[in-house]
Amino acid sequence: MHTEILKPCKATYDKCAKLIKEGFAVAFPTETVYGLGANALSDESVKRIFEAKNRPCDNPLTVHLADKKDIELVASVLPAAKKLIDSFMPGPLTVILKKRKRICASATAGLDTVGVRIPSNIIARDFIKACGLPIVAPSANLSSRPSPTTAMHVYEDLKGKIPAIIDGGSCELGIESTIIDASSGYLKLLRSGGISEKQIINVCGDIFLEKAAVKSDKYRHYEPKCPCILLNSNDGEYIKSEYIKYISQGKKVALLCYDDNAKALSGLNIINLGKDNISAAAMLFNALRQAESTADIILIEKPKEDDLENVLLDRISKACGS
Numbered sequence: 295m296h297t298e299i300l301k302p303c304k305a306t307y308d309k310c311a312k313l314i315k316e317g318f319a320v321a322f323p324t325e326t327v328y329g330l331g332a333n334a335l336s337d338e339s340v341k342r343i344f345e346a347k348n349r350p351c352d353n354p355l356t357v358h359l360a361d362k363k364d365i366e367l368v369a370s371v372l373p374a375a376k377k378l379i380d381s382f383m384p385g386p387l388t389v390i391l392k393k394r395k396r397i398c399a400s401a402t403a404g405l406d407t408v409g410v411r412i413p414s415n416i417i418a419r420d421f422i423k424a425c426g427l428p429i430v431a432p433s434a435n436l437s438s439r440p441s442p443t444t445a446m447h448v449y450e451d452l453k454g455k456i457p458a459i460i461d462g463g464s465c466e467l468g469i470e471s472t473i474i475d476a477s478s479g480y481l482k483l484l485r486s487g488g489i490s491e492k493q494i495i496n497v498c499g500d501i502f503l504e505k506a507a508v509k510s511d512k513y514r515h516y517e518p519k520c521p522c523i524l525l526n527s528n529d530g531e532y533i534k535s536e537y538i539k540y541i542s543q544g545k546k547v548a549l550l551c552y553d554d555n556a557k558a559l560s561g562l563n564i565i566n567l568g569k570d571n572i573s574a575a576a577m578l579f580n581a582l583r584q585a586e587s588t589a590d591i592i593l594i595e596k597p598k599e600d601d602l603e604n605v606l607l608d609r610i611s612k613a614c615g616s
């Protein structure tokens with residue numbers, strides 16, 4: 295199958311909506327990462343996503359909508375979820391709710407719950423609106439690979455497997471949405487992401503927020519093609535000594551580090567993550583894909599301490615296979 299990369303415009307949305315209605319999967323940009331969309335009401339269409347990504351079929355997909363008023367068409371909303379929806383949608387949040395029967399069983403791997411997300415990215419919403427359907431969309435990477443933050447990343451992974459990619463440039467946040475399970479009377483944080491825990495507690499402080507067990511994820515995620523090691527320090531001297539250690543073992547090393555160390559350590563094979571965690575989050579998946587093409591081991595500087603620290607640590611430790 296030929297994979298077209300299309301500029302975002304009305305003609306593209308109409309063309310892609312037609313492909314979705316015919317049962318194909320189409321990739322589109324969101325503010326977090328690129329998604330691979332298909333018709334959430336059709337088992338046949340949803341099957342195309344699992345096949346293209348090589349995703350285990352017991353790993354559920356989330357539904358993407360253009361508008362809050364459509365949520366009740368796909369799920370039922372308890373009061374605990376209402377505050378979250380009112381405060382953070384559209385935006386980088388996925389809320390797990392009790393599913394309505396319309397959403398096909400294979401979309402949610404047979405679960406009676408469904409994740410719902412309304413992207414703030416206007417290209418995503420215009421595309422979904424043109425489809426006039428709820429759109430299931432996992433990240434548009436091959437299963438276990440770093441999530442895609444550009445149309446080129448999607449193309450690398452899914453070329454020949456899907457008919458179209460809507461090119462919306464680089465994703466603004468570069469890490470996935472926060473996932474909160476609000477399908478019962480209390481809230482459970484399943485994945486840290488674009489909305490911080492602090493923001494959620496500020497809005498839903500009166501509701502118990504439980505954190506899912508850290509080791510609960512049985513799937514592999516974000517893994518580059520070569521080994522990846524998290525350096526437990528921001529100290530330039532230490533980072534340099536680790537780099538030299540691997541070089542002297544005859545390895546080709548790529549170092550992902552923040553701007554200050556990138557400047558201090560110039561001359562090494564460095565991919566600069568920028569000055570802070572916001573830029574590091576936006577760069578991380580791109581940097582992993584870039585690094586794997588030039589190195590056989592990737593070293594990553596420890597995330598800086600702030601609200602995004604745990605989000606980055608989660609992604610990096612999974613990239614490192616732990």
Ligand code: TXA
Binds near residue numbers: 356407411431
């Ligand atoms: O930012 C995002 O959320 C991106 C963009 C494309 O919207 N999507 C994304 O989807 O990251 P995906 O499929 O790569 O990750 C969704 C996660 C998976 O780990 C899945 O297991 C979990 O959400 N999930 C989906 N439905 C669930 C459910 N009903 N209960 C518990 N976990 C669920």
Ligand code: MG
Binds near residue numbers: 432433441
């Ligand atoms: Mg994913």
